[in-house]
Amino acid sequence: DRTVRLLESLGHRTEEVTVGLGVGWEEFVLANARLSTANLAASVDDLAASLGRPVDSSTLEPSTLAAHRYGQ
Numbered sequence: 001d002r003t004v005r006l007l008e009s010l011g012h013r014t015e016e017v018t019v020g021l022g023v024g025w026e027e028f029v030l031a032n033a034r035l036s037t038a039n040l041a042a043s044v045d046d047l048a049a050s051l052g053r054p055v056d057s058s059t060l061e062p063s064t065l066a067a068h069r070y071g072q
Helices: 002-009 025-051 062-071
Strands: none
Touching: 025 062
16 A cells, blocks of 8 residues: 555556466465575575585575475
């Protein structure tokens, strides 16, 4: 609401729409999480291999390590 009011006060026209994703919201979020973490895992693995470093808690923050493991 606040963002809409701000945009309209700046001269923008806003319109609420519903996007047909073809799947439910939960499925959409899960698919995006899988895609993002798979890409992250591949990037981390490539970087670790090129630097000769392990992929573990000595080189990654806990949230990044968890995402890496999920994406494998």
